[in-house]
Amino acid sequence: MSGAALAPDAFAPLAAVRLADGVLAALSEAILEGRLAPGEALPSEATLATRFGVSKQVVREAIRQLAALGAVQIGQGRATRVAGMTDPEPLARFWRFAVGATREGLSEAVELRRMIEPQVARLAARNATEEGIAALREALIRMEAAIGDVDRWVPADLDFHEQLGRMSGNRLVHLQVQALRPVMEQVLQRFSGGARTRADWNATLARHRRVVEAVAARDEARALAAMDAHFEAADDRLAELFPRKLQEGGN
Numbered sequence: 108m109s110g111a112a113l114a115p116d117a118f119a120p121l122a123a124v125r126l127a128d129g130v131l132a133a134l135s136e137a138i139l140e141g142r143l144a145p146g147e148a149l150p151s152e153a154t155l156a157t158r159f160g161v162s163k164q165v166v167r168e169a170i171r172q173l174a175a176l177g178a179v180q181i182g183q184g185r186a187t188r189v190a191g192m193t194d195p196e197p198l199a200r201f202w203r204f205a206v207g208a209t210r211e212g213l214s215e216a217v218e219l220r221r222m223i224e225p226q227v228a229r230l231a232a233r234n235a236t237e238e239g240i241a242a243l244r245e246a247l248i249r250m251e252a253a254i255g256d257v258d259r260w261v262p263a264d265l266d267f268h269e270q271l272g273r274m275s276g277n278r279l280v281h282l283q284v285q286a287l288r289p290v291m292e293q294v295l296q297r298f299s300g301g302a303r304t305r306a307d308w309n310a311t312l313a314r315h316r317r318v319v320e321a322v323a324a325r326d327e328a329r330a331l332a333a334m335d336a337h338f339e340a341a342d343d344r345l346a347e348l349f350p351r352k353l354q355e356g357g358n
Contacts, residue, residue, distance in 0.1 A: 109143060118254070119292040126159075127165050129161075130155070131169040135173070138234055143189050145189050146188060148189075149170070164288045177190055177198075179181055183199040195286040198283070198286035199287075199288070202289070207248045209305060210349055213297075219287075220291060222241075223283065224268065224271075224334050225334040227272055227317055227322070228331055229327045229328075230274075231322050231330065232321060239273065240268070243323075246266045250315060254308040254309070264295055292301065320333075
C-alpha cells in the first residue's frame with residue numbers, strides 16, 4: 108500500500124536536531140493538526156525518508172516512538188495507520204511501571220485518584236446525559252448485586268468510576284481514568300478483601316449512590332462533595348493498607 112498522498116511540500120528537510128526526534132515531532136504535528144487523520148495510512152518509510160531528507164532507519168525509529176505513544180498502529184505486512192488517540196494502554200503501561208505494585212506506589216496512586224475523582228464527578232454532573240446517567244445506574248446495580256463478592260464487586264466499581272470519566276466530556280480525563288484502572292484494580296482488591304461486614308459493603312454502596320443522585324440532578328457542587336466524602340470515609344482503611352500519611356490534608 109502506498110499510504111496517504113500528501114502535498115510535495117508537506118514535510119521539509121530537518122534542521123540539525125536529533126533526526127528521529129525531528130521526524131517524530133513533524134509527524135506528531137501532522138496528526139494533531141488533522142493533516143493525518145485517524146485511520147489514515149502513513150506514507151511509506153521510503154517516501155517519508157525522502158521528504159525529510161533522512162534514512163529509512165531514522166523514519167522507522169520515529170514511527171516506533173509514535174506507536175509506543177499509541178498514536179499509530181503498526182501492522183505486520185500492512186500500512187501503518189494513525190490511531191484515534193483513544194487507547195489508554197500506553198498511559199496504563201506508564202502507570203503500571205511508575206507504581207510498580209509497591210505499597211508506596213499504590214499509596215501515591217490513591218492520593219492521585221483522590222485529587223482527580225471529585226473533579227471528575229463535578230464534570231460528570233455538568234455534562235450528564237440521560238444515557239450516561241442510565242449507564243452509571245447500571246454499574247451501581249451491578250455493585251449492589253456483587254456485595255460480598257470481591258471478584259464481582261471490583262470490576263463493577265471500576266466501571267462506575269470509568270463511566271464518570273466518560274461522562275466528564277473531557278477526553279484526557281477519560282483516558283486518565285481508564286489508564287489508572289489496572290493500578291486501581293490492585294488497590295480495590297486489597298481494600299475490598301479481608302474482614303468487611305455487610306454494613307461496610309452497604310456503606311460503600313450508599314456513598315456511590317449519593318454520587319449518582321448528585322450527578323443525575325446535574326448538581327456539580329453536590330457531586331464533588333459526595334465523591335470527596337466517599338474518599339474521606341475510606342481514609343482510615345486506606346491509611347492502614349497504604350501507610351503514607353493520607354490524613355495530612357495535603358500538607
